[in-house]
Amino acid sequence: MKKLPNFRNPFGWSVCAVIIAIAAMGFNVKTQEKAIEPPTIEVPLAGNTWKTKNEGFGGRITDHGIVNWTDQQAEYKTYVRSTKPGKLEVWLKLSVPQGKSQIEVSGPGRSVKLDVEGDSVKAYYTGTWLITDTGYFSFKIKGLSTTGSKFADVSSFQMRGKATDGLTFVKNNEGNFYHWGRRGPSVHLNYILPDNLQAEWFYNEVTVPVSNDVIGSYFMANGFAEGYFGMQVNSATERRILFSVWSPFVTDEPDKIPDHQRIQLLAKGENVHVGEFGNEGSGGQSYLKYNWKAGITYKFLLRGRPEGDNNSIYTAYFYDPEKQSWILIASFRRPDTRTYLKRLHSFLENFVPDQGKVERQVEFTNQWVRSSSGKWTSLHKAKFTADNTARKKYRMDYGGGVQKNSFYLRNCGFFNDYTDLNQVFERPQSGKAPEIAVNDLPK
Incomplete structure (x- = not known):
């Protein structure tokens, strides 16, 4: 019987040895590739x-x-x-x-x-x-x-x-979301007004629970289509009552607003600072440094009415419980606008990114509007919404709803029981309108 030749490669290996070596090398390569597979x-x-x-x-x-x-x-x-x-x-x-x-x-x-x-x-x-x-x-x-x-x-x-x-x-920085994500989600209550109501006055009561007065918080009580009015924690030693009105000229840089579209100051209260703001739209700003306290309920009153052919005037009042009287914050004229109050809302936001890790909550109670004819109407229904940080699900530590007789908002701190957006909540009605002599308020 003729013996089969023993085939060898130039290095002296047998064909079987080469096949085994190649197979082994292939196995090792696959194992190594799996080991360094990039994370997802x-x-x-x-x-x-x-x-x-x-x-x-x-x-x-x-x-x-x-x-x-x-x-x-x-x-x-x-x-x-x-x-x-x-x-x-x-x-x-x-x-x-x-x-x-x-x-x-x-x-x-x-x-x-x-x-x-x-x-x-x-x-x-x-x-x-x-x-x-x-x-x-x-x-x-x-x-x-x-x-x-x-x-x-x-x-x-x-x-x-x-x-x-x-x-x-927070997945990326498109739209500056590293900044907004670290600030945390802003949450809103959009009050539902009866159809065809000309709302000239908007009343709200705000309580920040004890230990929820976190630095960087804006507890915005009386928001409207052209501005906002509420109270802030600006530092460990400073708190403000803040009232701002946006210019109809859309820009983040106040110095670019044409003169005829600037917000005009008509009056301001004692010790109230008045200036301009930018970065989130631009316009007229006023604030009173006021050492408000957590656990105490504060009252806010806003007036908005058309003036002449193409202006509206917005005036903000804050009830000082120590003086037991309404005080004027400021009155502004907004050009290119003719309207009563619209899109009434409240919100809770954190404006200091380093404080986005700390939870805070606020309660809003006893909302009313007074029509241009002098009739008070209760606002006891509100739709819960939030900003893009929440809508994109970059942050889900947000909440809102009804507790006892109040609406509440909650955000930041990485709690788990978030509230589904776009729900309509209804609080119990008090049945008693505010007793305010609007004609006797400071001018």
Whole structure:
């Protein structure tokens, strides 16, 4: 019997050995590709992270994430919202400007330490995390040690796994959403007026529950189509009663408004500051520095009426419970406008991005309008709406509804029981109109 030749390649390997080697190499390549498969979700720190310890020192959040991080006491939290429990593989994307650092990442149920170095951006694997429920969860980032001047510049978390399905967070900066996302969702009550009612006066009562007077809050009581009127927490030492009217000329820069379309001041109360505002439309602004207090109910009254052929006048009054009298905030004339009050509403917003991690709530009670003929009508129905941050589901920590005799609004703080938008709520009616001698109010 003739023996078959033993085929060999130029390197002396048998054909079978070559086939086996190629097969083995192919298997290894596939395994390696799977191991470095990129994550499916990237969560930018810029719109989803807050400094939670040692605020104001040694590091800050920018549109690029955490930068200038020099303070070992600083801690940062990134929040996301899950709609599906499950496993989550997580990477932290960063660079180290110089030296080596050790960073601790804490998340649901455990913590992990990462040894990081190199001034090029890398994604460091933190492991697999188990998300056990729907709702908000967070990852905390803390610096343990560094041999350089900064711990790291951290840009994002990268995530892969079942729990990424339907994950809610600020996804990008289109429309400046890193800024708006960190401010948190603004929520509104749009009061339902009877048809054909010429509303000349709008009355509302506002109560901020104790401990809800968070810095950066605007508890806007008497909103209308051309402006807004309410109270703010501007700093740890300053609070304001604020009344503003938009110019009919649409711009974010007040100095671009033509003279004939500027808001004109007609009168102002004692110690009231008057000027202009911009950035969110432009127009005339007035405010009184007033140390209002949480837990006390405050009364707001707004008048709006047409004047002549093509103007309207808006006048705002605030009831000072210490003086037990109505005080004038300001009266403005708006050109190119002829109308009574329309689109009456209240809202709650946070205007300080660093405070978007803190929950706050407000109650609105006993809303009334007085017609141009002098008849008072109760406003006891309101539609609940929110801004784009909520509508896009970038933030879902918002709520509203009825508690006892009041409407309420709630936002920020990453609570889980959000309220479905566009619902109409109805509060119990008091049946008693405000007793206000409108003709005796200060001019």
